[in-house]
Amino acid sequence: MSGKDKGGVMSKLAETGKHIRSSQAWSSIFRPGSPFRDGYSDTPRNRSYVIMNNVLYHLHPVKVKRHGVRLSYTLCLGGMSFFLFILLTITGIFLMFYYRPTSPQAFLDIQALATDITFGQVVRNMHRWGAHAMVLTVFLHMARVFYHGAYKPPREFNWVVGIMLLLLTLLLSFTGYLLPWDQLAVWAVTVGSNMGRYAPVIGEQVSFALIGGTQITPDTLLRWYVLHVLFLPFIIVIFMAVHFWRVRKDGGISGPL
Amino acid sequence: MAGLPEHLLRRSAEAKAKATGRSVDEILAEMKGETPPAPATAAPTGESGSARDLTKEAADLGVPQDLLRRAMIARAKADGTPLPTEAGAAPAAAAAVAPVAAGSPAPMPAIPEGVRTQRLLTVVKAGSIQQTKREPADKVNTWPHLLAIEFVALLVLSGLLFVFSIYVDAPLLEFANFNQQPNPSKAPWYFLGLQELLSYFDPMVAGIIIPGYGLAALAFIPYLDRNPSVRPSDRKLAIMIFTFFVMGAAILTTYGSFFRGPGFNFTFPWVDGIWFDF
Numbered sequence: 001m002s003g004k005d006k007g008g009v010m011s012k013l014a015e016t017g018k019h020i021r022s023s024q025a026w027s028s029i030f031r032p033g034s035p036f037r038d039g040y041s042d043t044p045r046n047r048s049y050v051i052m053n054n055v056l057y058h059l060h061p062v063k064v065k066r067h068g069v070r071l072s073y074t075l076c077l078g079g080m081s082f083f084l085f086i087l088l089t090i091t092g093i094f095l096m097f098y099y100r101p102t103s104p105q106a107f108l109d110i111q112a113l114a115t116d117i118t119f120g121q122v123v124r125n126m127h128r129w130g131a132h133a134m135v136l137t138v139f140l141h142m143a144r145v146f147y148h149g150a151y152k153p154p155r156e157f158n159w160v161v162g163i164m165l166l167l168l169t170l171l172l173s174f175t176g177y178l179l180p181w182d183q184l185a186v187w188a189v190t191v192g193s194n195m196g197r198y199a200p201v202i203g204e205q206v207s208f209a210l211i212g213g214t215q216i217t218p219d220t221l222l223r224w225y226v227l228h229v230l231f232l233p234f235i236i237v238i239f240m241a242v243h244f245w246r247v248r249k250d251g252g253i254s255g256p257l
Numbered sequence: 258m259a260g261l262p263e264h265l266l267r268r269s270a271e272a273k274a275k276a277t278g279r280s281v282d283e284i285l286a287e288m289k290g291e292t293p294p295a296p297a298t299a300a301p302t303g304e305s306g307s308a309r310d311l312t313k314e315a316a317d318l319g320v321p322q323d324l325l326r327r328a329m330i331a332r333a334k335a336d337g338t339p340l341p342t343e344a345g346a347a348p349a350a351a352a353a354v355a356p357v358a359a360g361s362p363a364p365m366p367a368i369p370e371g372v373r374t375q376r377l378l379t380v381v382k383a384g385s386i387q388q389t390k391r392e393p394a395d396k397v398n399t400w401p402h403l404l405a406i407e408f409v410a411l412l413v414l415s416g417l418l419f420v421f422s423i424y425v426d427a428p429l430l431e432f433a434n435f436n437q438q439p440n441p442s443k444a445p446w447y448f449l450g451l452q453e454l455l456s457y458f459d460p461m462v463a464g465i466i467i468p469g470y471g472l473a474a475l476a477f478i479p480y481l482d483r484n485p486s487v488r489p490s491d492r493k494l495a496i497m498i499f500t501f502f503v504m505g506a507a508i509l510t511t512y513g514s515f516f517r518g519p520g521f522n523f524t525f526p527w528v529d530g531i532w533f534d535f
């Protein structure tokens with residue numbers, strides 16, 4: 001029977017797998033309690049170790065409230081905002097390889113994504129749709145937090161941090177909007193940034209500093225590029241770190257209602 | 258065990274019932290303190306008045322009997338009170354108690370090689386030193402319960418985004434031309450509510466005062482809303498106000514996006530088409 005031969009291959013494979021898993025290199029990577037480690041068994045102790053002995057411990061406690069993991073409680077909206085941010089970072093780095101923030105090169109580079117670069121168009125699409133989706137999920141996350149009254153003590157400050165995250169998300173989206181340097185980009189940004197010009201006392205100055213002049217020019221492009229790929233992500237990551245930390249320090253997820 | 262949620266007690270009782278083969282109700286009643294625990298019914302007899310039953314106490318606390326006795330004697334000495342009698346200590350249990358009482362050394366149990374023994378210096382009864390306020394909560398392990406959900410959510414989200422991006426291309430219009438303003442010119446969709454306001458009010462009001470105060474009010478919600486309850490039925494006003502503003506923003510945004518055509522004039526999207534790009 002051919003099954004016998006297969007069995008031989010399979011047992012060889014299993015043996016090799018076991019050999020690798022019991023090697024020193026392997027067990028130096030996967031700390032005790034890791035499901036990938038040799039001899040892992042599904043015990044309460046190991047379930048704790050999976051988190052505790054792992055970099056995930058920076059994000060998650062070992063145990064969470066039962067109702068908090070129900071999809072219907074958070075709708076995963078905060079988590080999705082974070083996932084989208086990660087996806088946007090990955091696709092954004094890909095785009096940076098092909099994009100030069102000068103005029104007219106910026107426009108040409110975006111055009112070339114569709115024609116010259118493998119997966120260029122689909123990655124650009126993911127970056128753009130992901131960005132719109134993130135604005136939406138962050139907003140909906142805020143609404144869900146409101147309707148749960150999850151901003152009440154001791155979580156007041158995390159709500160304020162959240163508002164900063166909402167603002168930063170909008171700014172990230174808005175600065176990215178200019179980068180394709182097409183008619184849509186420059187006029188949408190012109191209209192959008194004209195609104196801010198009327199702010200009393202500082203309006204003119206802030207607008208001048210952000211746009212790099214009195215109207216949008218190629219200088220604006222470079223400035224917004226740096227804001228978009230470096231400055232704002234840097235700031236939002238700091239705020240996210242505080243946000244996640246406070247979720248835990250405020251006693252984990254709120255509720256149940 | 259008062260104060261524990263009923264369903265937690267029940268779950269624990271069920272597990273115990275499975276392990277010991279007794280009935281759930283019996284164990285549940287015992288946990289709630291409605292009936293004395295089963296082993297106690299078979300406890301030594303001869304309990305009387307103020308007498309302390311050291312055998313039982315020792316079993317309850319999980320502390321060696323002679324330590325308890327020593328503590329009892331010490332306390333009596335310090336208080337200057339006479340030693341309380343020990344239940345069953347006088348005649349029958351004398352054999353067990355005698356060695357300590359009489360000062361003759363008890364036969365030491367053999368300690369295996371390499372095992373360290375510790376002396377218990379003090380017995381701290383229930384009621385801990387630290388006052389923790391944490392309420393017992395129903396918790397589950399993050400792994401696998403939360404991580405699995407997050408992982409699936411990540412896969413689904415990435416999958417949806419990928420498939421959507423294969424079929425729908427991001428817009429790219431002609432090269433930027435500063436001399437030719439498209440008509441209409443629209444801000445990104447999340448600002449279209451504001452742009453819509455701008456067509457009713459002067460820029461100072463629509464562009465600065467409303468969004469500025471709106472944002473400040475949003476940020477200060479936790480400090481303005483002093484109602485401690487999170488029950489929807491207790492927060493009707495807060496929910497109404499918030500919903501009013503969210504719906505207002507949604508309506509303005511939809512209106513500015515779909516119902517505004519050339520010259521930012523009113524159109525029906527199904528008549529004149531859609532005048533905005535993502």
Ligand code: HEM
Pocket residue numbers: 074076077078079080081082085138139141142145148150151155158159160161162163165166169240243247252253254255
């Ligand atoms: C980049 C944007 C944001 C990210 C990545 C983010 C992420 C998260 C995550 C992962 C949680 C855990 C619970 C959940 O998934 O719902 C959370 C909770 C929370 N978020 Fe956000 N968030 C963001 C923006 C906001 C905004 C705009 C607000 C409100 C103005 C906010 C306020 C809160 C509060 C108060 C909690 C605690 C909720 C609770 O305990 O139930 N966050 N956030």
